[in-house]
Structures are given as C-alpha cells and as structure tokens.
Amino acid sequence: MTESLLKVSNLAITFPHENQKITVVNGVSFALPQGEVLGLVGESGCGKSLTALSLLRLVPSPGKISNGQILWQGKELLQLPLPEIYRLRGKEISIIFQNPLTSFNPVQTVGKQLSEALELHSSYSPPEVRDLVLTQMQQVGLPQPLRQYQSYPHELSGGMRQRALIAMALIGQPQLLIADEPTTALDVTIQAQILDLLQLMQKKQRMGVLLITHNLGIVARIADQVAVMYAGKIVETAPVQELFQNPLHPYTQGLLGAIPRLDRQEILYTIPGTVPDPAHLPRGCAFAPRCPERFKVCLEQIPELSPNSPQHQVACWLKT
C-alpha cells in the first residue's frame, strides 16, 4: 500500500442540544492512500456527510470538531489557521455536493464559476484561465464547452450540471476529491455516466476520492476500499471485494440483505427497529438493540474497531 494521502484519527464532532453535547461523529478513523477510492457508506444521519465536511473545516455551526486529528500530507488540518485552509480548498482538496443546482451561483455564468479556483490559486492570465476551463469542460464530456461556458446553471440539464460541477472541482488539479452523494439527484442512466466519468478522471489525475453514499451499488462499482458507518462510528472497513463477499458486521450483513436484487427473488431481509437518536445512544454497541445476534456484552460495552484479518476491520463483539 502506498503512503496515506489523508489520515483521519479519532475524529469527533459534537453539537450542543438542550444544555448537553451530542456526539454525532464519534471516534472515526480511516486512511486514504493516494489514487484510491474510499467509499463511506451509511444511512441518513449516521454522520458520513459531517465527516466529509470536517476535512475542509466546513462543519456547520453550532457543530464543533471536538476531538481528533486530520493529517493531510503530514500537515495537521485541525491546527491550521483558516487562511491556510482557504488555500487548500479547491486546490488540494475539492468537494462535490449532492444537488448540482444549489451548488452553483444562479446569477453567474458557469464559465465564471469554473474559473474562480484558478483565479484564486494560480497566476495564470485571464485568457489562459479561459483556455484551461474550456479544456476541462471538454474533458468531463460537456458537448459544447463554448456554449456551456456562457450559460447560466439553470440552462443546463441535471446531468450537464453535474458534469460542470465535476469540472469545477477538478480544475485546480486536487489530490483529493470528496464526492458527497454525487449522483443521488440524477436519473439512473445519467448516474452511470457520471460514475464512469468520475472513475475516468480519478485514474487520469491519480486523485484520492472519498465517496460518500448510501447506495451500495455505487460502492460496488467504483470503490477500492469501503468503510461502513452506523450512528457516528465506523463499524466495518475492508477492501470492496472482501466486504461484499464476507461482510462481518451484522449491520453490514443486514444492509446487503435489504437490497432488492435482480438475480434473486425472495423476501427482503429487514433490520428490525430504527436508527437510534444520537442524543440517546444505547450504552453498549449502538447497533445492539437491532442486532439479531446480540448477547450480554453488546448491551454493556462499546466494541472497538479491530482487525479480523490484516485488511478487514470490524467493531463487533461477536468477531473478537
């Protein structure tokens, strides 16, 4: 394995709520080697998006990063002064959000918004910037770059907007791309195109990609490594093949069983109960109340993420 581009350890994010502090992300650790795609999977509210936002110090107020370390190429991001972080954003680390329409400024042309990162982070002259932007637009498969350069975001279709957004994120040649549900708002056929594009660009620029999604199909398609989150913690992490072939955590097993498959037709497995309220997490393993295989320890002590095999880590008492 190559050296880690990004290393997150023990990250915790808290929100104040009625005189107490709720820990929404609790002790998340992972590493992303250069040129790899890490899929961070989980259901809504599990803290996956907050984890992603924290990497660029974008956690919305009143939330706070209360603990942990984020090492970016040897630099500790949580200690850097904000102006230094501004210098990273869009240049070394870029982010793509779910809804391409709200990610654009509706009253500026697409071209102008795409140029911004270069204008801020480089010393290119305006004509050079324009050429670079047009080249990038062509690379992401926009059919008529010149025309779309002058368009306003609302004039593009959903798929084109997402392509433009990818172009905007990649224009600064970042080493890490954070993609937060990049295709959720799109139709299935467009989704497949955008995923192909992301993968192509990732290989071309040898970027690391942190892919946040709830869709295991997307993870199976483009991730190299997967981390499954539940109630603010990573409960399992493994290479993609291994995770799908040999899921160890009962939650991961449940998630995989709950997906309707084309190759099988049986009653879907359901995980009983619902996701716990982060303000009232159970004392032991957060998944224990819904777990079909729980036993006494599970209700009393929180299991730590520990290796089951060299590459496969799981936080479950059953497996230790």
Added chain:
Amino acid sequence: MPPLLEVTNLEKYFPVKTGLLGRIKDYVRAVDRVSFHLNPGETLGLVGESGCGKTTVGRSILRLIEPSGGEIYFAGELITRINFEKLRKLRPKMQIIFQDPFSSLNPRRVVLDLVGEGLSEHKIVTNLSQKKELVVTFLEKVGLTSQMLYRYPHEFSGGQLQRIAIARGLTLNPQLIICDEVVSALDVSVQAQIINLLMELQKELQITYLFIAHDLAVVKHISQRVAVMYQGQIVELAPTNTLFNTPRHPYTQVLMEAILPPNPHMRNHRLLLNKEREKTLDYSKGCRFAASCPCRKDLCQEKEPPLLETAPGHYVRCFSDCLTDTSL
C-alpha cells in the same frame, strides 16, 4: 377475470405558453396514447426516468389531473366522463400514496385525524370511539401502535411516516392503490421494510398496485408485469421475468445496464449512450428514442413505431430488434 383497470389511449397535453399574453405556443405531450390494463390482485410496475410521464399517468387515473384524452375503465365503469359526485363515490376504491410522506401528510394534524380522515369523510364512522377503534386496527396492520394516535408527523421517522401514509390509504378498503415512488425517499433498510409490508398487505387484502418507480431492482422485486415509459409513451410492457431476461427495446436495455448491482464482481464498463443530444436535430416525426438509439435505422426517424405484441404479453415499440446485437 375482467381487468380491474383498463386504460386506453390516455393522453395529457400541457400547454407551453409564451410572452406577456400567455399565448399557447405548443403542447408538451406528457402522456401520449398510453394503454395498459391491471388485473385484480396484481402489481404492474411503471418505470422510467424523471419527466417521462409516469407520475402524470398515475394521477390521471384518479383524475387528480384531468386527462386530455383517452378512456379509463375502473371495474368496468368508464370514469373519464363521469361527473364529480360519482367520481367522489368511486375514489375510496382507488387510493394513491406519494413519494414524500413529510409533504403528503398535514403537519398540523395528529395521526388519528390523518389516518381517519377518509373514514369520517365517507361517513363510515360516525363517532370518535368508532373512528379510534378502526384507525388503531389499520395502524396495527402497518406495524404501528395505538400509542401513536395523538402524535404529529414531525415526531416520526421517514419510514414510520410512510407507514402512516399507507394506513391512510388502506382505511377505505381500496381495490387499487397507486404507489408513486413510495420507497424512493427511504433508506435501504427502511425501504426493505416498506416493500415487504406492501407485499404482505397485497396478499392479505387482494389489493392491486400500480407501482411507479425509477429503481428497476425494486420494481422487479414487487411486480408481476412491468411497463417501461419513455417521453410519454410506453415503449415496452411484459411480464417481469420476460422483461428482465429478454429486454427488447433499446431503451429498456440501456436502463438495465445502468443498474448498479451490489456486487463488485459485476462492474460493467460498457459505455452508455449520451443522452445529452443536440436539440437542433429534428426527431419530431419518428421514434422518440431515435436520437439516442444505438441501433437506429432510417425508418426510425421518419415514422413512429407502433406498440406491437412480439410474444404473448410482451409489447414493444421498436422497428429494429437490438437484442441479438451484442456489440451495442
């Protein structure tokens, strides 16, 4: 058995207005000559991408949107031309459940009123205790409890709200329920719960579903037959297994390739067609899919293909047959 619902040549045109005076410039053919039938107790899946007209079809059947043309027969009765009073009497037999329960349930009313509204409206219950009793039976049917009677929608999770919406749809003992993307807004584990619930209810109460969705895997799981819509028309309709094993319309094939199976061994790297085509080309006469079609023939641009039965129960709207062409 005669079909419960029969839709023939259903049309809905929306006018496109321009300028200050709002002159009608053109019409959007949101639904264009759509025909299908639903047998009692079966589930017909209706799939297609956003804007293909699948929701408009669903709403037109209940006449929540007035269709511009065509006929809809429900249990043998022509419902496209009956007056509002008669329609109101029929509505209990046909219900609809929407995608987003947060917006389809009134936030200022408690569960008792939300679920019991139809019961009071159609005078099935006359007093509160009767209403409570019936509402509780329906809540229990969908896996909720009587303790939830006086809670407001914001106190529930998405999955619970969708159960409430289903209970609300069930109270009037409907024969047909139109499920409009009912599981699309839910998380995977909750989605599985709701799908199982809908299937159990169907078995128990013999309900017929028109299941509108964009997720093919979900549709395959729940439906006996599937119709694929593209730009306002049905392009293919077949029994579920036939459709998934031998999709004949190129658009259906594209949809199938776009499915992302949760299995890293099945990463397919076929390049999909580019849908962002040039708008300047004129494809108004021929097949609507021609511009993006990988097996387009000259004929496709000149004439619109009819929906033909190629095998028993398998209808396809296509001149060329792409199936044998593996170089797609």
